[in-house]
Amino acid sequence: MSSGWLCIAGLGPGDEALITPEVSAALASASDVIGYLPYVARVAPRAGLTLHPSDNRVELDRAAHALALTAQGRRVVVVSSGDPGVFAMASAVFEAVEAGPTRWRDLDIRVLPGITAMLAASARAGAPLGHDFCAINLSDNLKPWALIEKRLRLAAEADFAMAFYNPRSKARPEGFARVLAVLRAACGDARPVLFARAVATPEEHLQIVPLGQARADMADMRTMVIVGSSQTRTIARSDGAFLYTPRSAALS
């Protein structure tokens, strides 16, 4: 077995102060950093470190590249934003492990967790995910729309708060409007919705509106959307509002 190792590391939502010391230590001892270009750009260059930025939608190629380098004895960090285990590179790496040569299975592979976007967004607004909730990736690149719609209806019936990743993309601008229509039919117009754009970056912008006033163009590719449960409450204050879900719940 090679002495190489592979860490699949989460850089958090953007602010350096949200990167764990574990991830910083892995980056400091890495020989190679691999990932989507804007995430690799967050790693400072230094002697002895090779940066391998790549384009979006080549996750499996990137994962296989990382595994091949690891098998050669390199010290490799695959970087994701947020947490690598939530709609990010960790699953792609394990897909590549399963599809690849058997010896890849015994490589030293570790996933290093990070602050995922929904928890950073939730923290900025208050605590909308303070009770039972679900996380749904609205990208339909890798799953049919019918499955997304089924999950929306069941999540509403379960009265989960809902966190939505990838609400909107240029490739399917109409998808998120359909999501909002399904949610309005299931949850009514009063339910609070948080649009949290570019959380923990200088471009951060938060907006809380009732579902009846939520419009698809309030989200872009950098926006996390959180829809409250029936119990979620807003607390008005001089500068905006807190949004939170209480710890207790009754059958609705």
Add this chain to the structure above:
Amino acid sequence: MSSGWLCIAGLGPGDEALITPEVSAALASASDVIGYLPYVARVAPRAGLTLHPSDNRVELDRAAHALALTAQGRRVVVVSSGDPGVFAMASAVFEAVEAGPTRWRDLDIRVLPGITAMLAASARAGAPLGHDFCAINLSDNLKPWALIEKRLRLAAEADFAMAFYNPRSKARPEGFARVLAVLRAACGDARPVLFARAVATPEEHLQIVPLGQARADMADMRTMVIVGSSQTRTIARSDGAFLYTPRSAALS
């Protein structure tokens, strides 16, 4: 308005290397740290810092105490393990804000996210939460069993991976056995289940079994339980297995 501030901070699952620099900085400038005794015990004493450990199940009293100190101009950190916004102190603080004097609403209150237990457990095992998932608190202190059971059935129908907090307590030893029975009826016996005990501590222990072999006594109060979706896969290796959920999914 007072010059005090309140941070509700997540200490992560246990390892110091999983505490964000943002949380470390807040602790370094705090005058008071408030929280459940074992979490306050993770904060190093120093001159100028008053530690206020308290017992479990006094969350609202603790929150009101933190707010009162903040209103007096103190620099207060309320500590939770994991992420404070996930089944932890953030919701309790906002409940206390809403129930308290109006002036509390304009205090400087921030939630500082942390690595929540399900993402630490998922990372250790591979990436079982790599596709759509839900998080459910199995404690029925604050919600009826009928609501838990309803959510389990709907989450299974939605084919979410499921992360369970607080699966088992001395006060209701039979509850988790009922959860496993509901899940077996809904998902069959083959579905992989991760029992992740005391993740990121010296007592860490991971076990992956099919649902048909899962027993309630495999979990205790320090165990995070993750049940895969229909798509979740295991990859056998010399030393155990990786558990992961692929990025793509079809209608089941």
